[in-house]
Amino acid sequence: MSVTPSKPVLAAAIGLPALLAVVVAAIGVIGGPAAAPPVSSGDKTGPLALVSIDAPDAGSPACANLLKALPQQLTDSGVQVPRRELAKPAPAATVAWGDAQHEPIVLRCGLGKPPELTQTAQLGTVNGVQWLDVVGDAGTLTHYVVDRSVYIALTESKDAGTGPVQEVAAAVTKTLPAQPIAPNPG
Numbered sequence: 001m002s003v004t005p006s007k008p009v010l011a012a013a014i015g016l017p018a019l020l021a022v023v024v025a026a027i028g029v030i031g032g033p034a035a036a037p038p039v040s041s042g043d044k045t046g047p048l049a050l051v052s053i054d055a056p057d058a059g060s061p062a063c064a065n066l067l068k069a070l071p072q073q074l075t076d077s078g079v080q081v082p083r084r085e086l087a088k089p090a091p092a093a094t095v096a097w098g099d100a101q102h103e104p105i106v107l108r109c110g111l112g113k114p115p116e117l118t119q120t121a122q123l124g125t126v127n128g129v130q131w132l133d134v135v136g137d138a139g140t141l142t143h144y145v146v147d148r149s150v151y152i153a154l155t156e157s158k159d160a161g162t163g164p165v166q167e168v169a170a171a172v173t174k175t176l177p178a179q180p181i182a183p184n185p186g
Contacts, residue, residue, distance in 0.1 A: 044100045047087035049133075057110035058093035063152045063174055066109055069171040070095060075163035076102055076156075097164070103157040105164050111151045113160040114144045119183045127169035130181060144167075 004162045024138035057063060074097045084098040091108065098104035116134050123146065124131045135158065143165055145152035154168050 016119070031051065037138075038105050044098065044102075044104075046105075047085045048096050048098065048104055049087040050091055050094060050106065052091040053107060053108070053172045054112055055091065055093060056109040056112060058091075058095075058108075058112055060150055062148070063093040063109035065154070065175045066150075066171060067095060068095060069175045071167055071171065072109065073097065074105060076105065077161035077163070081105065084138075096172050102154055103160070103168045105154065105160065106157075107168060109150055109152045111144075111153055113151055113182070113184065114146070114153075115184060117144070117146055117181075117183050119185075123181070126165050128178070129169040130170050131165065131169075145172055147178050148172060149179055150176070153181070 014103045043183050046113060073082050074095075075081070080101070081097045081102045082099055084104060086094065086096060093109040094106065096106045114134065117132055122130055124133065129145055132144040132146050134142045134144065136155070138144055139158050140155055141158045141160075142153050142155040145154075152172065154164060154166075156164055
């Protein structure tokens with residue numbers, strides 16, 4: 001004996017999947033994730049998305065003074081690179097420079113002491129500022145200012161020129177007095 005479903009049950013069995021497909025398509029067209037353009041790390045012209053990292057002194061007067069003194073453009077390999085807008089919410093005490101032809105150069109002020117700052121760490125001096133260089137992943141180099149009241153990190157491509165470090169060092173020298181270096185133990 002075979003059971004034949006009633007017409008309302010049959011209509012629901014056929015109609016519900018079709019209705020679901022229409023609703024999913026409508027959501028994708030009018031309100032899905034593609035409705036607002038995402039901020040992409042590959043987009044070199046829109047706002048730069050940066051993750052927040054621990055920066056306990058980002059709200060300090062020292063960082064506020066430094067940020068005011070930083071140039072609107074940095075020289076990278078002889079070319080002027082403009083400031084770049086940061087995507088919201090932007091990390092505190094952070095600025096960036098970059099454009100379609102240049103990888104972002106990011107400055108963060110008020111960070112904690114870098115763990116690589118040991119008694120045997122190799123430091124360099126640029127414009128009277130002591131720097132600790134740390135090679136990162138994905139072809140980046142971070143230069144840490146280690147002789148001021150706050151720790152400052154300038155991250156750029158490993159193959160960037162020396163201009164950004166020189167210009168940031170000039171702003172650091174102008175706004176923040178030098179202090180003794182306090183390396184991590186051991």
